Amino acid sequence: MSASWISPPTRTELIENLVSGVDRYNPSNVGILEDYLYHQIRSQEYDCLANLAILKLYQFNADLYNPDVVINILIKALGASPLPDFNLCISLLDERSPNASLDEPDPLPALLPVLHGLHHLLYRCRFPAFWRAYRSDQLESLRDNYTVECAGFEDSIREVVIRAVKSTFTRIGTDRLGLYLDLDSPEELQAYIDKLGWTFNSEGTVVSIPPNPDNQIEAVVVQESIKLPQLTKVISQAARP
Numbered sequence: 056m057s058a059s060w061i062s063p064p065t066r067t068e069l070i071e072n073l074v075s076g077v078d079r080y081n082p083s084n085v086g087i088l089e090d091y092l093y094h095q096i097r098s099q100e101y102d103c104l105a106n107l108a109i110l111k112l113y114q115f116n117a118d119l120y121n122p123d124v125v126i127n128i129l130i131k132a133l134g135a136s137p138l139p140d141f142n143l144c145i146s147l148l149d150e151r152s153p154n155a156s157l158d159e160p161d162p163l164p165a166l167l168p169v170l171h172g173l174h175h176l177l178y179r180c181r182f183p184a185f186w187r188a189y190r191s192d193q194l195e196s197l198r199d200n201y202t203v204e205c206a207g208f209e210d211s212i213r214e215v216v217i218r219a220v221k222s223t224f225t226r227i228g229t230d231r232l233g234l235y236l237d238l239d240s241p242e243e244l245q246a247y248i249d250k251l252g253w254t255f256n257s258e259g260t261v262v263s264i265p266p267n268p269d270n271q272i273e274a275v276v277v278q279e280s281i282k283l284p285q286l287t288k289v290i291s292q293a294a295r296p
Contacts, residue, residue, distance in 0.1 A: 134211030222269035
């Protein structure tokens, strides 16, 4: 994991102390971490370890459980694909009986398979299928009640697409890229590509992606140097009965 994943530059000293020390197991700190989650939702920031700390507290203290918080954590984790963030979050969601203290029915059991499905499509790079599912009437409640409140959610998914595209392609057709990014308007696609610093061909039908270590095929020659005394030792050991 990168240093920014372990300790995002936007994380405050207070949150750093909570996440890095034993205080992350103190249930009285759950409110601070939940407030930090909603700050992430409003500001397009992301801190996986802080969000995992919330789920761990819910695991140890069932009375703290807040399904809306869990759903928002999973929504934020979708934008981190293909990192394992979503599955890390899922691993902390144990089977639980209905919480009698909730004022309304728990929405998580109905939405969890939906979020699983969206993550599966992202992980397999089935981006047009992801957008079709996300825009469908069946997911209207997810959009209206959750992702609409998550600033930059759709752009975070587009960043998942861009990470996959730039590690796979050196050139890609604009129609195909537009489907991947869910940008139907040529003007929108043009503005998005310009922001990335990528270029179009003269006809404007193909996008060129700058070279990077992932999209360049280069032969790698591996040479091993074994000194004679080492080789003699290996042979003598192999010859022993």
